[in-house]
Amino acid sequence: MIKNYLKIAWRGLVRSKVYSTINIVGLSMSLAACMLIVLYVGHELSYDKFHDDASNIYQAETKITFGKDPIHIPYLDYSDAPEGKGSVAGIQEYLRYQKVSENVMVTNTENPSLKFSEDKVLFADPNFFEFFSFNLIKGNKGEVLANPNSIVISERTATKYFADSDPIGRPLQLFGDEIFTVTGVSADPPSNSSIGFDFILPISSMLGMEKYKEDIEQGHLNFTTLFLLDESADPKMVEAGLLNSFGKNAGDDVQKKYLLRPLQSLHLGEDWAKNKYIGIFPLVALLILILALVNYASLSTARSTTRSKEVGVRKVMGAPRRAIAQQFYFESALYTIISFVLGYFLCLTLQPKFFELLGVQVDNAFIFSPEMLMSLVLLLLLTIFLAAAYPAILLSSFKPIAVLQGKLSKQQGGIALRKFFTVFQFGISVALIICAFVMDRQLDYFRHADTGVNRENIVMLPFSEKLGKHFGAFQEEVGSLPGIVETSSGILPLYKGHNMMGVQSDNSDEMIFLPTLTINKDFVSMMGLSWAIPPKDSIIKMGDRSAVIINQAAVARLNLEEDPVHQKINGQYEIKGVLKDFNYSSLHHKIGALCLFIKNDPSYKWLEKGGVLYAKVGPKTNIPTMLDGLKAKYQKYDNEQPFEYYFLDDVFDSQYKAEDRLAKIFGVFTGFAMLIAVMGLFGLATFTALQRRKEIGIRKVLGASVENVTTLLSKDFLKLVLFAICLASPFAYWFMDKWLENFAYRAPMSWWIFVLATLGTLSAAILTIGYHAIRAASANPIKSLRTE
Structure with a gap:
């Protein structure tokens, strides 16, 4: 029986090429958009979760309050971590590390031509690879950082400096004249790690370097400090224990406190704007998917009258409603699977450019990870269920006597529902267009606002x-x-x-x-x-x-x-x-x-x-x-030290990366939404023109002009589009007004934004409907009436 269902579904797909193309292309585009956002959001939310003890690792930070002004410092003193482990219950282990702030010149002393400026150099405690779950390819986890002159390098760095030869025991020169011996090679840290590195040096080596020794001894050098807590430990109790051990109040107006932040929250916590906007991206993906599903349901209900006799005959022959619904589920599954496969390849094709546009790096290990593949499978199953639900219920509900007597009512054809779908699609599209305009205008305001500083043509050159x-x-x-x-x-x-x-x-x-x-x-x-x-x-x-x-x-x-x-x-x-x-x-x-x-x-x-x-x-x-x-x-x-420079206006613009990323996503997916909505309108206009071809033929025989017929076929659709614009504009205004409250300085929402969105939407609708209306109005009425 399943084989017959698939045969019928395939024949229907081939026979109705226009509707099949619209459904498949629309679904594949929306699924590709959803997959891209699922990958991006999943990647952002997965940071540092690959560590075995990630749920029990916390970063310690200091909170100092001067009067009413709190300041958060994400570091501890050099001696705080060992003291805390020895005196505070619940702390199982600690790790300190410090990223070198400036670029470091690294030289292969055996081949001085291999000399590069590096920006991912860390000093860390010797238990770095025991504390974290980074994959150490060569070397012993407990020994690679035991000696002050040892160094661990990443796999890509080993290839860069030593090609295919074994780097273990080979020398590298850093900080001018400091020689370190390679004792280990680590796999490159994954893209969803908040700790990036190419070189890891032991903290003990800092005590022998003049540029660090004095600061460490005087307590002027702070370290990122992480604690591994016992599973039963309460972070709040550990915070209190740290305060009692070595962080009591420094004065009447100065208070000191220690806070523990979960390792898994560090990535988004560093960027409040990114954390705020990360929840918007799945909403955009959901809207895009709903638009494509609405297209599918709308065209399926529009074509229900062409399938009604089939359903009536099958019911008369004894087919139960469940079997008919099952058939339409299989048909929808076929459409969805084809769309999913196309969408998946479209996603793989677009993902490098998409992530480049957003300024993020996602490695293939994450893209093809079991968790991500399972997420995509769930997306497929959800799409199949949603795409098939309404058409299967509607088509299996036809009464066989009414169908075979030609008494199927217009209400059963879903006219009201198709109008709702059209309004919904264009309403979402208009709202996204307005949001994209407002975001782009706000970013433009940032870049050109009078900040009281002349930022143009100024180069900043850091020096050591x-x-x-x-x-x-x-x-x-x-x-x-x-x-x-x-x-x-x-x-x-x-x-x-x-x-x-x-x-x-x-x-x-x-x-x-x-x-x-x-x-x-x-x-x-x-x-x-x-x-x-x-x-x-x-x-x-x-x-x-x-x-x-x-x-x-x-x-x-x-x-x-x-x-x-x-x-x-x-x-x-x-x-x-x-x-x-x-x-x-x-x-x-x-x-x-x-x-x-x-x-x-x-x-x-x-x-x-x-x-x-x-x-x-x-x-x-x-x-x-x-x-x-x-x-x-x-x-x-x-x-x-490597030569580095920044243009002041570029540094100023970089403060708004999260907003720029959000605006780019809205811009890209607004185009998706508009294209899907236009494709749906194209399908409905095609079906309407076909359904009313005899009416048009009679009107032309009675003297109606092309303009009269075009107006007749277009006005109902344009009314729905205008209604969608009227509904969506106030919502978009409210949403953007709330978004702009995040900024102390904001660009006004000008009236022309709404006018431009309205004109753009109406133009797209008129071109889409007008093509079919003019084509139907220009057809020879004799051909339309020949069968009468």
Whole structure:
């Protein structure tokens, strides 16, 4: 019987080529879109779950509260972890690691030509491979990091430096003159690991390196610290135990607390925006799938009248309703399986470009993992069930006497339901179009907003302590390069972080934690910052330890007088001027208080540990040539650290990756949704024109023009599309208004966005319907009436 069902289904598929193509193409596209989102969301939610003890591993972080200002520091001191393990019940094991912040030059000393700049270098405790479940291909887990001069490299790194030869026992040179011996080779960390590495060095080696030794001994170097807890341990009790052991309150206004965050939550927790939006992506996938299923159900109910006599005859011959429903389930399963196979290959074809568009990396091991393959199988089963449910129920419910007497009512043909489906499809499409427009407009607003900072044509060049010792000469030489019109310097690149300082509020005992930037005298003018209260002294005289510049937000935050110049903060720092507020961080947040310390001496000691050079590029400058000049000057003073640079406007834009990713997904799948909706309308218009061909023939014989017939066939569909637009627009407005509340600064939702979405949707509908309407109206009425 199943064989007969499949034969009938295949014949129907071949006979009705237009409807079959629309259903299969629409379903395959929607399934491909769903698969891509399932892969992306599944990958984001799977981070670090591959570790054997992942559910019992927690990262410890410090929470320091100054007055009412809490600050979360995701690190512990060097000695905290061993002390915690020894004194706090429930801690089974600990692991400390630290990622080297700057790129490291690595050289194969046996072949010095193999010299590369590396950005994935970690220092870690010797139990790294026992604590985690990374696959160690060569070496013993408990011994590979036991010696200070040992190093473990990833498989891709072993190929990069040693080709096909065995790297064990071979030397590598890092940090200028430090020699390490390869003791292990690890499989490349999977793409869903929050800990990425190519080189792992033992923490013990840091004690023998001058650049780290002093900071560790003085407790100035913090480490990412993870604890493996007993299965029965309560994380809250462990937090309390850590506080009692070595983290009690530091003062009346300063409180210290320790928090444990599950390892599996670290990836999304690092990016609040990504965490917020990750739930939207499955909703988009579901909407795309529903649109395709609506297409299938709509065309199936529209064609129900052509199958009604078949159902009537089978019921008269004794077929039970269950058997008829079963047949239509098999038919739907055939359509869905064909669509699924096509969609799967479409997904595999598109996934590299899709993930590149989103700026994420997903390796093949995850894509073809059993968990992902099982998710796709569940998607197939769900689609088969949803696609078949309504058509099977509807078609198996026909009464045989009414069908065979030609008394099948229009209501049984599902006219009302098809109208609902049309409204639903175009309503979703219009809502997605509006959302995509608003998101793109908000991102454009970010990129072109007046932040109070002149970001254009400014290059940021980080440098290490080695170059910092010669910074005065380096800055002078950079300033003399063709195309460089101005230079400045600071401790940190703008928009990539800032320091913090505890400040006693004026007229209050409250301690306030304020962001600080340390810059040189040219920074203010170079960045185009504006003065609210200009300094009364020359800015050259402000370069001493007791001078500070604040912004307007700091005046309000510290309860200072309207003109606070010459007042002191903490009784120590004299205010020399007040800058107008400017955005020194993301536009997600309102401008906060800020203190700026100006240092004038090019050889000032804050440069000894590195910093960043800002270089303003003049108009009509050949950028590649200018960058080559910068690189040559950099390598003149530091040929160990790799040459890196950032354009300030690119760094500013990178703060909105999550929103950019969301807008791209909405843009791509809005196109999918619109195409699926148009395909459904195309199928319904084809069927309607075919069903009414005799009516059209009679009207033409009686004198109706092509315009009259075209209007007759089009107006009902266009009414439904307009109704869908009217329903969807307020919902889209409400949803986007809620989304824009996430930003302190937002672009207005202009009326033209809704007009443009309406015109675009109507144009697509008119072109789709008009093709069939004009074709039907232009047909020879004799052919339509020949059978009468």
